[in-house]
Amino acid sequence: MVDMLSFDATDAEYIDELAAYVAVPSVSRDATQETMRAAAEWLAAQLSFAGGRVVETEGHPAVRGDWLGAPGAPTILVYGHYDVQPTGDLAEWHTEPFELTVDGDVIRGRGVTDDKGPVFIVLKVAQAFVEQEGALPLNVKFLFEGEEEIGSPHLPAYLREHADELAADLVISADGAMWRPSEPSLSIASKGLVTLDVEVTGADGDLHSGRFGGTVANPVHALSEILAGLHTTDGRVAVDGFYDGIPELTDERRAAIAAVPFDEDGYRDGLGLDEVFGEAGYNTLERLWERPTLEINGVKAGGKYTVIPHVATGHISCRLVPGQRPERVLQAITDHVLAQKIPGVRVTVRPDEGGVPAYTIPADHPAIRAATEALAHVYPGQEVLLAVIAGTLPATALFEEVLGAKTLFFSFSTADENLHAPNEFLRISRLREGMRAWEHLWRLLADGPHRLAPVIRDGSA
Amino acid sequence: MVDMLSFDATDAEYIDELAAYVAVPSVSRDATQETMRAAAEWLAAQLSFAGGRVVETEGHPAVRGDWLGAPGAPTILVYGHYDVQPTGDLAEWHTEPFELTVDGDVIRGRGVTDDKGPVFIVLKVAQAFVEQEGALPLNVKFLFEGEEEIGSPHLPAYLREHADELAADLVISADGAMWRPSEPSLSIASKGLVTLDVEVTGADGDLHSGRFGGTVANPVHALSEILAGLHTTDGRVAVDGFYDGIPELTDERRAAIAAVPFDEDGYRDGLGLDEVFGEAGYNTLERLWERPTLEINGVKAGGKYTVIPHVATGHISCRLVPGQRPERVLQAITDHVLAQKIPGVRVTVRPDEGGVPAYTIPADHPAIRAATEALAHVYPGQEVLLAVIAGTLPATALFEEVLGAKTLFFSFSTADENLHAPNEFLRISRLREGMRAWEHLWRLLADGPHRLAPVIRDGSA
Structure with a gap:
């Protein structure tokens, strides 16, 4: 693969731009309507190349945009969210939660890794395609919601009402997280x-x-x-x-998990614990992924x-x-x-309302194959692990039910970045790695051996 | 007994005066030094007839005053506190916590019954004696502290340093509470x-x-x-x-408790409960008083x-x-x-520091006999119950240890008045009943069959 797009801005320039987005304290649990709308409008403005707009739904508004200039190419729906978790105890934060702060190799702030940074990455990639090539390699619909952190209570109704408009061959979620920083990974399930x-x-x-x-x-x-x-x-x-x-955990799956390099002592020490603890009869990785x-x-x-x-x-x-x-x-x-x-x-x-079932995508799905190749390109020499998101992405089961489309998690967040906790952060290197990976993912899905097959929905292609 | 003092102010006038004291939010756990001092100074001003003054101690200051113009008469030490509990959840208060509010037969506000109202009563009695008779019937030392609600951490050192100055034949505590509103009671123990x-x-x-x-x-x-x-x-x-x-609960004590009229159903219903609950093998009153x-x-x-x-x-x-x-x-x-x-x-x-042991005073102590007679006069036709304060008055054990003096609880608070909880209140009638009772208590302790015997301390009278 050849890198064709240029991502010319400096890290500092990208961070400055992202800081303006993080500065909006869009805590879906308790922010004002005005605050939530300000975050939505920041996103809509970023999507101006795709007719970006804030759309009213019950609850906090959603953000939509469409770039459909690639007839015959597959269509993807990019999903993410602009709302964030409450800060929790402010005394535990080392920096102001809504002031994006560079600290060595990372940037800190509420929402920077869940999910503002990962959404920022895909916006920059789409903008680069439009600016440098005049087009995206495939058709892209964008849907960003403002209620993910409170269980997406109004997304189901919105999706059902706009099922035709949102129809896509694959959903790619900018939400989610790589399992750990030591190697690239993709998620084939979420809890x-x-x-x-x-x-x-x-x-x-x-x-x-x-x-x-x-x-x-x-x-x-x-x-x-x-x-x-x-x-x-x-x-x-x-x-x-x-x-x-x-279902009972099979010996085959146990063996597959056992084959994943996992340093339980490092995991324990990284959390500042004397010992791990969980359900008897399972090891840490089995507890995390399977139980x-x-x-x-x-x-x-x-x-x-x-x-x-x-x-x-x-x-x-x-x-x-x-x-x-x-x-x-x-x-x-x-x-x-x-x-x-x-x-x-x-x-x-x-x-509480809004319960979400677990979700899976087959390991041999074209989206997983394309994403694996894109990550292998960005992280040369490293194996791409297939992992499980032990967290929850409420939209996925819904996308499958309503749109008939599987969801690929393609986030450049990492699970150790204090998601939902004080001192949330994002590794700065992930910004540029993420941009390059999205570029290749889109190219691979658009054409070649991993080209997305069209989704058959309601009997029609 | 003949009532000799006049308590001529109207209820409204007394309440207005008390309201100014309640208005000072003297929450010992978290008030500013200035707020605590303001409450102390209000008290000191009330004690001007006795050289009232704020005295520095470690922590929140104490208030002292002495009227020692009755040579040959017994000497008592009147104890109380000017600090109050935190308000707890403000949403649960029906009125402003620090705005004393008349509500039918009661007045509501934080500290009105624990312990600002009960202290107010004794101040008005002492002032009436001085104004109307030019003298108190016995020698009275006043000691009001500002840390009762946080366990009186600095009272021990203060008492020890001022043991001679505070020497008395009896401590009378304006803190404590009558057990219930249905009849007058005295406490012969506290937990x-x-x-x-x-x-x-x-x-x-x-x-x-x-x-x-x-x-x-x-x-x-x-x-x-x-x-x-x-x-x-x-x-x-x-x-x-x-x-x-x-010690094992004796059959005799069980019988004495069983003889106390106690409506367990009413107790339960009054708290809004479906059932009471406590240590197996004991009834409610035994749990409250003995366990x-x-x-x-x-x-x-x-x-x-x-x-x-x-x-x-x-x-x-x-x-x-x-x-x-x-x-x-x-x-x-x-x-x-x-x-x-x-x-x-x-x-x-x-x-936490400042643990307090339980405290007892014999039922045949002259102070209990005099107090019983004073209450019988104010509440004619009602038996005066001898009860146990299931709450804690940290100063009592200390008074016994340092001053060699027993403590009589003589408070016109009642235990159902939401002490330490939202919507704390005091029955308005208790103000006037309390004044009359203190008048007679002092006269009875000064002279007659219940005259206080001098305390022998350190081998000297």
Whole structure:
């Protein structure tokens, strides 16, 4: 392969441009409409070569654009999101979350790797094609949403209403992440997601821990019992039915995973831990790629003063694997929690809407083959690993259902870059590597042995 | 007994005056030095008849005053505090916490019943004596502290340094509370207190719950296990050694408690609960008066987003009964928590300083007899119950140790008035009842059959 596009801007120039985008605190959970729109409009302006526009949907708006000047060539839909996670505890950030800051080889800021940086890369590639070659090698539709971090609640309706307009032979997601920095990787699956709250209430109001202590059930005790009861001591999820539908891990798959170079000690040390921990009977990589998980994401009750809090809440999320059905998992957890009869308190389980099943793409799909070749070109001499995204990309199952198209994850984020946590960062080198890889991916999908086959949808090509 | 003082101000006038004091947000946990001093200065000004003054101590200042114009009469030390608890969740307050608000028969505001209203009562009585009779019936020293709600960390040193200056035959505490509104009561004991934090840490930072979920121990899971393991399912504290030193509850004491009219259904309904709950083998009143407790006051970790929090903390407080030693209880809990080997996390226990043992005063002490008579006069036809304060008054054990003096709790707060919780209130009628009762208490202690005997301290009268 020959590099044909020039990416002439300096790193500093690219970073400056990206900084303006990161500076918009588009936290979908709690930002104002104006803030979310500002981020959407930044994107739409970048897509001016493709008629970029902010489109209203229920909830935060989406951004769309189309470049369809390659008749006869395949059509892809590029997906990403402009919303970001909350900052969490500001005291834990070493820099201002919304001020993109260069720190050695990386740039830090909320959203820089999830998903603003990776989207920025594809924008620069498309713009370079248009400027330098006057055309893209294939037809590209762009769809960026503003609600990915809250479970994409309004994307399903939008996709269904615009299914014809968005029809494509492949979705390429700029969201997702390479598994680790040591070599290039592609993801052939992502985990599903369900979330829920458990609320335990006691008296009508907080009570003095002396004047009422010992005579009423304490909601924090009760919540602790419930949360502690979600797992067995050997790390298995204790919920009846949680694992229903999951195929047994085959010896073949175990062997394939065992063949992946994985330094468990390095993984452990990199996280600052004394030991790893997880479901008995599986090693770390199997837990990460093949097994569903249940994690408590937060608890809240009372404070550092002498009360019996009258309400205690816990937030829980589960990552699902193929075979699990989101609504069944939620029901199983609800049943399990409510089956615990704890005297003196009331327990409420509140499943969140928008559960997402797990997703897979075959390892021999043309998109995986083309992407492997593009990455091999950008990272010469390194094997391209086929990995699993243990995170969740809610749109993928939906794209398959509504558009009949598989999704290729092609993100230049890396999973160790503090996604969803304080001090999120992106490796600066990924910007330029990503641009070059997208260039080749598009060329390979447009023509040659990896040319995309047209998707058959509703009986018509 | 004949009422001799006039309390001529209208309720509205008293409330207005008290409102100015409540308006100072003297939250000892987090107020500024200026705010704490403003509350102290309000008190000092009220004590101008007794040379009232703010005195520097380590931490928030104390307020002192002395009226010693009754040679030959007994000397009492009046104790109270000007600091208040944090407001907790402002959303749960029906009125502004620091704007004293009349609501039917009660006045609402943070600190109005703990302890600003009860202290206000004794100030008005002393002022009335001076204005109307030119003298108090006995010698009175006043000591108000600003750190009661944070465990009185600097009171011990202050008392020891000023033991001679503060010498008294009895301490009368304007802090404490009547047990319930249905009849007058006196307290012959109060529970002790120890508090501690448990912190569980995992990775160096918060982790994405997908990309790392299932492969590392979750600190919130671990904290939940620890907290759930502090009690057995029958409500007993599961900590080895927690109950050490506590005498068996005698049949005689059980019978005395059984003789106290107590409407358990009303207690339960008043708290908005479906059932009460506590240590097996004891009824509610026995749990409240005779048994030590361990309560989780708060938990904190992560939030409603998809992370594995890297730190989870719980705050715990225990109320102690006679026989328990604070430092031993803290050690037993620490040992219990650290004995749980939870893989993949680090557990730290942080006992707070300032543990307080339980306190008792004999039921036949002259102060209890005089106080019983004073209350019987103000609440004619009602029996005066001898109860236990299930809360903690850290100063009492200290007064006994340093001054050799017992403490009489003589507060016109009532335990149902949302102490330490949102919507704290005080019954308006208690203001006037309290003034009249203090008038008679002082007269009875000064002369007659209940005249206080002098305390023998360090071998000298």
